[in-house]
Amino acid sequence: ELKVEQNPLFLSMQEGKNYTIYCNYSTTSDRLYWYRQDPGKSLESLFVLLSNGAVKQEGRLMASLDTKARLSTLHITAAVHDLSATYFCAVDIPDMRFGAGTRLTVKP
Amino acid sequence: DAGITQSPRYKITETGRQVTLMCHQTWSHSYMFWYRQDLGHGLRLIYYSAAADITDKGEVPDGYVVSRSKTENFPLTLESATRSQTSVYFCASTPTSGSNEQFFGPGTRLTVL
Known part of the structure; x- marks a missing residue:
């Protein structure tokens, strides 16, 4: 079965912290x-x-791809409140399949 | 306006009624897509189209019909709406070649009572 899995699904961070x-x-x-x-x-x-x-x-976000491991990461550096959003990854296999999303909340 | 638009933005209908959601893009992109977004499921592809008069099923096509008589329009029809089709529907498009990055419309929030 084709699966695209994101984790975590919910992420609460303090401003200034890093996370992936x-x-x-x-x-x-x-x-x-x-x-x-x-x-x-x-x-x-x-x-x-x-x-x-x-x-x-781009700014405080960096994304990478390891196709052998079938893994992508989205790294957040020194988080700020404006980054609060839901982030989705999607894979072309060949029709686009989306992960369930990671809801990020950045707290002051 | 340039870009990709959807109409209506909000729609309430009753079970069993036919509903058509419209999608229009001004970029002349070849590919167009319909997704539904439900809590906990991310986005799921309903149908897509590679060009005018070419459509294909996605992951969750049952209960939906599409057509594409013109490149710029890609309507989605729910022939007999059910409550399980209550969702937010997004249309997207992408050029023929290149990165396949998709550009999304603003979405239509559909409620089936």
């Missing part, structure tokens, strides 16, 4: 995407990872 969200998937793919969704809003593309070893960074 994990995305595991069950079948071969070299295309992985991270999206952000604010409450009541649509999804916004954050990162597109297209090959093994790909690393992308």
Whole structure:
């Protein structure tokens, strides 16, 4: 069965702390995407990872892809309140399969 | 307006009624998608289309019908709505080639009573 699993599903962080969200998937793919969704809003593309070893960074977020381990990580550095949102990973296998999402809350 | 739009944004209907959700994009993207979002399930693909007159089932197609007579429009029809179809529906599009990054519409919140 095709699965895309994210963990944790809920994450409460203090501002200034670091943390990592994990995305595991069950079948071969070299295309992985991270999206952000604010409450009541649509999804916004954050990162597109297209090959093994790909690393992308934007501000306090960094995403990486290990296709051999079927694992992607989204690392948060020195979290700030504005990063509070739900983060989804999605895998092209070949139709897009999404993880259940990680709801991140950053507290002052 | 440029981009991808959905209408209506909110809809309340009754069990057994037919409902059509509209999606329109101005980028001339070849691929278009319909997803539903339910708590705890992330997004699940209902149908997608690679081009006009080409559609295919996704993960959860039962109870839904799509058509794509024009590249820019991709309507989703619930032929006989059921309560289990209460959800938020997102339309998305992506160009033919490249990264396959998808661009999402604002969503339609559908409630079936």
